[in-house]
Amino acid sequence: MTYITKPRLHHPSLPTNKLGYTRRDYEGTISTLCAGCGHDSISAAIVQACFDLELPPHRIAKLSGIGCSSKTPTYFLGSSHGFNSVHGRMPSVLTGANLANKDLIYLGVSGDGDSASIGLGQFAHSIRRGVNMVYIVENNGVYGLTKGQFSATSDRGSKSKRGAVNYDEPIDLIDMALLLGASFVARSFSGDKAQLVPLIEAAITHHGAAFIDCISPCVAFNNHEGSTKSFDFVREHNEAVNRLDVIMGRAEITADYAPGTVETVTQHDGSVLRLRKLAADYDPTDRVAAMTYLQERHAAGEIITGLLYVDPDSRDLHDHLDTVAQPLNALGEAALCPGAAALDKLNASLR
Ligand SMILES: Cc1ncc(C[n+]2csc(CCOP(=O)(O)OP(=O)(O)O)c2C)c(N)n1
Ligand code: SF4
Numbered sequence: 392m393t394y395i396t397k398p399r400l401h402h403p404s405l406p407t408n409k410l411g412y413t414r415r416d417y418e419g420t421i422s423t424l425c426a427g428c429g430h431d432s433i434s435a436a437i438v439q440a441c442f443d444l445e446l447p448p449h450r451i452a453k454l455s456g457i458g459c460s461s462k463t464p465t466y467f468l469g470s471s472h473g474f475n476s477v478h479g480r481m482p483s484v485l486t487g488a489n490l491a492n493k494d495l496i497y498l499g500v501s502g503d504g505d506s507a508s509i510g511l512g513q514f515a516h517s518i519r520r521g522v523n524m525v526y527i528v529e530n531n532g533v534y535g536l537t538k539g540q541f542s543a544t545s546d547r548g549s550k551s552k553r554g555a556v557n558y559d560e561p562i563d564l565i566d567m568a569l570l571l572g573a574s575f576v577a578r579s580f581s582g583d584k585a586q587l588v589p590l591i592e593a594a595i596t597h598h599g600a601a602f603i604d605c606i607s608p609c610v611a612f613n614n615h616e617g618s619t620k621s622f623d624f625v626r627e628h629n630e631a632v633n634r635l636d637v638i639m640g641r642a643e644i645t646a647d648y649a650p651g652t653v654e655t656v657t658q659h660d661g662s663v664l665r666l667r668k669l670a671a672d673y674d675p676t677d678r679v680a681a682m683t684y685l686q687e688r689h690a691a692g693e694i695i696t697g698l699l700y701v702d703p704d705s706r707d708l709h710d711h712l713d714t715v716a717q718p719l720n721a722l723g724e725a726a727l728c729p730g731a732a733a734l735d736k737l738n739a740s741l742r
């Protein structure tokens with residue numbers, strides 16, 4: 392038996408959203424990950440975000456590669472579409488699915504091994520193409536599933552469980568996402584649900600490539616002294632630049648804040664991101680300044696979290712390709728195959 396179904400019994404007075412679903416309706420099977428694994432907290436945050444946004448589960452497609460992180464889509468959104476692909480290949484499968492049916496919400500779940508090693512090229516191209524998706528890397532700095540080898544995001548000088556030192560420079564997927572043109576970039580920590588849930592909600596409402604690097608400690612192989620991805624290390628070095636609220640449907644903003652401490656960003660679909668500034672000089676709409684700030688703070692040993700960059704006027708792959716409004720998988724044969732005369736005309740226009 393490769394999965395354990397959750398018992399359907401639950402408290403009769405669990406809150407429901409406007410679709411009539413409880414939080415349980417967004418869950419999957421029982422997790423088989425190690426007790427305490429950070430990845431399970433990310434699954435719980437995804438469940439909460441989809442419940443809060445009142446998303447119909449059948450409108451969501453979850454895709455992943457290979458790894459403990461990539462196993463997690465089995466543990467959430469049990470009624471959604473799912474595709475568990477090959478190691479590092481989630482982005483191309485997601486891109487293809489998105490091109491065929493742009494009406495679904497695409498959730499790509501990956502690991503640091505899956506995205507920063509074997510899938511680095513795939514990660515890069517899906518981001519630079521602006522595929523409309525939420526791409527979450529559950530970053531624990533190791534290959535958890537294959538028993539704790541250093542991954543490409545392990546910091547130089549950090550130590551494995553057995554004391555071996557990593558001499559390689561790390562790849563920072565946030566730096567790469569910014570450089571490659573992602574229109575939404577955030578970093579969070581699996582141990583900070585209050586920060587992570589609104590970031591996932593904002594990423595879902597974002598139109599374009601939304602990337603979240605979520606530090607997610609591996610309790611089996613990378614939670615010891617000498618690791619920079621352990622619960623203790625991340626808690627001690629975590630510096631959030633802002634705190635986010637997502638307001639759907641232009642609801643009135645009622646909370647009171649001191650002038651200058653709140654920044655609002657209105658997205659494509661009318662949703663408003665309300666950012667309570669924790670670092671006074673941080674502007675999440677300035678890509679170049681964000682890159683400089685992150686490099687400087689990284690050199691000072693800090694792990695910067697929060698919404699790091701957002702482009703409110705973002706475009707996606709379909710905008711770039713100027714595809715028709717109707718999803719391609721819903722077009723009939725006549726539209727997809729306009730016939731020899733139309734092809735002759737096109738060929739003639741290119742001569
Ligand atoms: C083509 C291929 N190469 C190697 C492997 C072996 N393998 C499975 S998972 C994995 C690394 C997983 O690490 P990560 O993506 O960080 O996920 P984690 O388990 O840490 O969540 C590797 C190397 C594989 N399954 N397929
Ligand atoms: S090996 Fe690590 S990443 Fe995998 S389930 Fe266990 S704690 Fe999580």
Ligand SMILES: [Mg+2]
Nearest residue numbers: 502503533535
């Ligand atoms: Mg990993």
